[in-house]
Amino acid sequence: MQTQKKAARGKPIVKSRWSISPKQAPxxxxxxxxxxxxxxxxxxxxxAIIMSFQQVLPGSVKFVGFDNYRKLFNDDFxxxxxxxxxxxxxxxLVLIPLPLVLSVLLNSKRMKASHFFRSTLFIPxxxxxxxxxxxxRLVFSELDGAIMNSLIRLFGLESxxxxxxxxxxxxxxxxxxxxRWAGINMLYFLSALQNIPKELYESAELDGAGTLGKFFxxxxxxxxxxxxxxxxxxxxxxxxxxxxxxxxxxxxxxxQNVGLTMVxxxxxxxxxxxxxxxxxxxxxxxxxxxxLVSLLQLxxxxxxxxED
Numbered sequence: 001m002q003t004q005k006k007a008a009r010g011k012p013i014v015k016s017r018w019s020i021s022p023k024q025a026p027x028x029x030x031x032x033x034x035x036x037x038x039x040x041x042x043x044x045x046x047x048a049i050i051m052s053f054q055q056v057l058p059g060s061v062k063f064v065g066f067d068n069y070r071k072l073f074n075d076d077f078x079x080x081x082x083x084x085x086x087x088x089x090x091x092x093l094v095l096i097p098l099p100l101v102l103s104v105l106l107n108s109k110r111m112k113a114s115h116f117f118r119s120t121l122f123i124p125x126x127x128x129x130x131x132x133x134x135x136x137r138l139v140f141s142e143l144d145g146a147i148m149n150s151l152i153r154l155f156g157l158e159s160x161x162x163x164x165x166x167x168x169x170x171x172x173x174x175x176x177x178x179x180r181w182a183g184i185n186m187l188y189f190l191s192a193l194q195n196i197p198k199e200l201y202e203s204a205e206l207d208g209a210g211t212l213g214k215f216f217x218x219x220x221x222x223x224x225x226x227x228x229x230x231x232x233x234x235x236x237x238x239x240x241x242x243x244x245x246x247x248x249x250x251x252x253x254x255x256q257n258v259g260l261t262m263v264x265x266x267x268x269x270x271x272x273x274x275x276x277x278x279x280x281x282x283x284x285x286x287x288x289x290x291x292l293v294s295l296l297q298l299x300x301x302x303x304x305x306x307e308d
Contacts, residue, residue: 103186
């Protein structure tokens, strides 16, 4: 038996024709991502850049140089950019502090039925934005019997045409965004809060730190990575917003473009007016603006600074 074991140990290992070396394994594992990135992102991006220098109409493609970029800065484009910027600004003011406070409350031991409230606040994220848009269009209807008008009339105010005014329509969009995304951002902060060592809070209590002191000196600094992430995706979501506006006003657009967005402008020019070249120009410009704003906020928040 010992002789057979020694002989078996001495046999050379026969490699299969499909065996993978340790050097090849990482490249094989990331190959699906690389292929999907090239096919679904890189190729469309390069194609859109080429199309932005062309006039692409049904049945004809003509190179026009920078003509699409010259006619880009018109009233509709500036209006769409302003609407997206305002929407992004207000969502940043709401969708970061509010979920942060909610997550701190739900993470507290004193909070009763915290699991119930977590589920309740996350349910809107599971709702289709199309269904939510239709519901909110009825809620913010100009009819006297609409929910919002009925609510403000209880306080002696007159009924409003919510989706006809620039400021009121922006309020409707921000309320819809808050209802839908606050629960998701709350879960981001809640998962980060649960990873903070409890010993830090216990040490702070021994040093005499109160609730606010622990929040500002322990919680906020340790939440910086997830705060940067939430900040970044909120900016992207603000400039990429389309479905909410489309469902509130429909394909015909909003009066005086009060709800026109950058992506909505791309849809209008590319698929309603069939000018895919100009639509590509708007898309490339939107990509550049979003990238610039994201890099700027990451730099201001110290993302690129090297830690000592």
